Amino acid sequence: MTRIGIVYQSKKPAAKPVAAEIAGWLAEQGIDSWVSSTWDEDSANGNMGDTSLLVVLGGDGSTLHAARLAISHSVPIFGVNMGRVGFLSEAQPHNWRERLSQVLAGEYWVENRLMLHAALQRDGRILNTFTALNDLVVGRGEHVRILRMELRVDGDLVTTYAADALIVATPTGSTAYSMAAGGPMLPPRLMNFIVTPVAAHLTLNRPLVLHEEAEISIKVQMDHEALLTADGQDAVKLQDGDLIIIKKHANVCCFARVESSGYFYRRLMRRLGFGRPD
Numbered sequence: 001m002t003r004i005g006i007v008y009q010s011k012k013p014a015a016k017p018v019a020a021e022i023a024g025w026l027a028e029q030g031i032d033s034w035v036s037s038t039w040d041e042d043s044a045n046g047n048m049g050d051t052s053l054l055v056v057l058g059g060d061g062s063t064l065h066a067a068r069l070a071i072s073h074s075v076p077i078f079g080v081n082m083g084r085v086g087f088l089s090e091a092q093p094h095n096w097r098e099r100l101s102q103v104l105a106g107e108y109w110v111e112n113r114l115m116l117h118a119a120l121q122r123d124g125r126i127l128n129t130f131t132a133l134n135d136l137v138v139g140r141g142e143h144v145r146i147l148r149m150e151l152r153v154d155g156d157l158v159t160t161y162a163a164d165a166l167i168v169a170t171p172t173g174s175t176a177y178s179m180a181a182g183g184p185m186l187p188p189r190l191m192n193f194i195v196t197p198v199a200a201h202l203t204l205n206r207p208l209v210l211h212e213e214a215e216i217s218i219k220v221q222m223d224h225e226a227l228l229t230a231d232g233q234d235a236v237k238l239q240d241g242d243l244i245i246i247k248k249h250a251n252v253c254c255f256a257r258v259e260s261s262g263y264f265y266r267r268l269m270r271r272l273g274f275g276r277p278d
Contacts, residue, residue, distance in 0.1 A: 001104055003032045005051040005075070007044055007066055009058030010037040012082045018093060019057050022080075025097065029104065038062045041069065048073045053103065053256060059083020064231040067115065067133040067253045076110055076254040078103060087175060087267065090257060102258045111257050114170045114191045114212065115249035120228060122242050130230040133253055134173030136246060138218055138238070139165030139198070141225030146201055148221035153214050160221075165198035168216055168246050172253075175268065177232075183207040187264055191248070216246040 006022055008015035019035050026033045034051075036043040038058060048054075048069060056066045056079045063079050070077055079089030080096045091099040102108060118130040130136060140147055149166050151158045169178040171186035174194055179185055183196035184207060191212035197205055210216065219241065220226055226238040257263065 001031060001052045003034070003050050003052055005044065005047055005054045006033055006035045007038045007054065007056055007058075007062070007069070008035070009062040009082060010039060012058055014093070015057040015082045018080065018082070018096075022055060022057075022096065022100070031104070038065050044069050048075060051075050053078055055080065055100070056089075057082050060085050060088050061232070063088040064133050065233060068131050071115060071131065071249065071251045071253050074251060074254060076256040078256045085271065087271065088172070088255070090255070090259065099258050103256050108256045108258050109261070111189060111255040112252040113172050113188050113255065115251070115253050116168065116170060116193075116230075116246055117249040118228075118230065118244055118246045120236060120238075120242060120244055122239060128236060130228070130234060131249060132173075132230040133170065134176050134231045135167050135169040135178060136244070137165055137167050137177065137227075137229045137232075138220060138244060139227055139229070140222075141227050141237070143224045145222075145224055146199075147226055150219040150221065151195065152217045152219075153210060155215070155217075158208070159204045161197050161200055162203045163197040163200040166218060167194070167196040167198065168218075169194040169196065175271075178207070181207075184209065185268065193246075193248075212248050214247075218244045218246070220244075 006019045008019040023033045034047045054070050054075050054077050056063050080091045081089035116132045118136050119126050120128045146162050149161045167178045171188045171190045174186040178196045181196045181198045193210040196207040228236045
């Protein structure tokens, strides 16, 4: 580890002081570092080129945001939970020294996770592209009216949904919105897509699990507002006939882990109230 980036959630008052504390501790170890807010993307992107590890101080939302910074540089993420859930984090404010010391000593393993890439097409022209670690969601806007969404996989028509929304999730996102809508929970190292409808009406209401090489296309049919969101952070208004094409991202998101490989199940049971607290 020659240079470590530290990004913090500026809306968490405790995060910035911990970021400064980590930077000072790294300096004592003789390791260079840089510090930025998670929302100062220009600063963070400008420093990513020679970064060996990205330490993220915040909740899971901060980690999702940081994943988009790290993925193009293949930089592993080490999360310190400053939020409520911390499903993606590897340390807490009370034990980051111990766990980060393990990473610096090489006592860690790298977990690769699938990310999504989506292109929004209108009249055959690409308007925008999106990257997501959790999910991409096509959903209704402010009007309480269902959407019709034509789903194709590898060019073949699967079905046309009549629903409030359609979620395309990664295994990482399987424990988020997709799970709340009745989707399956998948271990994060699997490379699959999950397609989960929300409040489907008189149509297929079961989630689908697809292979990693699948090309998913969703064509929207509506006469009212609809939105496309990526990891709940970007929202773009859709028009009738818009086409969203979703594939796996060319790169994977990497996490530096010091817990054993079965950590996901222990953490899941704790979050569901069946295990010991952190």
